[in-house]
Amino acid sequence: DADVTQTPRNRITKTGKRIMLECSQTKGHDRMYWYRQDPGLGLRLIYYSFDVKDINKGEISDGYSVSRQAQAKFSLSLESAIPNQTALYFCATSAPGTAAYEQYFGPGTRLTVT
Amino acid sequence: KQEVTQIPAALSVPEGENLVLNCSFTDSAIYNLQWFRQDPGKGLTSLLLIQSSQREQTSGRLNASLDKSSGRSTLYIAASQPGDSATYLCAVNNAGNMLTFGGGTRLMVKP
Numbered sequence: 001d002a003d004v005t006q007t008p009r010n011r012i013t014k015t016g017k018r019i020m021l022e023c024s025q026t027k028g029h030d031r032m033y034w035y036r037q038d039p040g041l042g043l044r045l046i047y048y049s050f051d052v053k054d055i056n057k058g059e060i061s062d063g064y065s066v067s068r069q070a071q072a073k074f075s076l077s078l079e080s081a082i083p084n085q086t087a088l089y090f091c092a093t094s095a096p097g098t099a100a101y102e103q104y105f106g107p108g109t110r111l112t113v114t
Numbered sequence: 115k116q117e118v119t120q121i122p123a124a125l126s127v128p129e130g131e132n133l134v135l136n137c138s139f140t141d142s143a144i145y146n147l148q149w150f151r152q153d154p155g156k157g158l159t160s161l162l163l164i165q166s167s168q169r170e171q172t173s174g175r176l177n178a179s180l181d182k183s184s185g186r187s188t189l190y191i192a193a194s195q196p197g198d199s200a201t202y203l204c205a206v207n208n209a210g211n212m213l214t215f216g217g218g219t220r221l222m223v224k225p
Contacts, residue, residue, distance in 0.1 A: 008158075033212065039139045040123075040217065040218075041217055042118070042205075042215030042216050042217045042218055043158075043203070043213070044217045045212050048211065048212055050141070058212060068208065077196075090157065090158065101146065101211075102163050103148070103202075103207075103213060104147065105150075105157050105158040106157060107156065108156070108158040110155070
């Protein structure tokens with residue numbers, strides 16, 4: 001089984017709808033991240049969380065919110081989806097206390113807002 | 115603000131060639147640098163991670179180097195194969211917290 005899973009894998013929604021993307025991990029990592037990737041571009045950080053009580057905005061947090069329900073679960077919400085939020089969304093995890101802070105990524109969620 | 119640039123944006127080579135992908139970054143105070151592979155419509159696979167105190171890392175046919183002072187990293191792929199065709203992403207970690215990604219190099223290796 002994959003260490004970092006994302007649901008759904010694909011989603012098409014309409015402008016103005018609320019949508020939630022979910023991420024779960026079995027790696028036991030404290031830190032979790034949400035990124036988005038637009039076609040032909042690298043990933044940009046939306047939000048990150050160091051533990052259940054610590055949530056931080058990333059580079060492009062406007063229009064998004066997050067919830068860290070447990071150490072293993074981190075959800076991303078679009079309160080009122082708009083077409084320019086069409087993108088590929090990735091969740092990632094990392095562990096403090098290791099020298100590398102290497103990040104491990106989920107398979108991604110492809111979101112289309114029409 | 116850290117900025118990461120990857121050159122070239124796309125590369126097409128015949129099978130068997132050795133090739134170099136380039137990554138440059140503006141802030142040399144980095145914690146580590148990761149190279150990822152991304153297949154179309156898929157997630158990211160970590161290839162190599164170089165810590166700030168290291169000069170290079172090797173895994174099989176891949177070798178990544180890091181020159182912090184000049185703000186550069188290179189990914190060397192030896193004896194390229196069609197299965198190496200993918201997008202390669204470079205990402206810099208400034209504070210152990212978050213990654214700043216380059217735009218990627220889209221590689222095609224032709225049989």
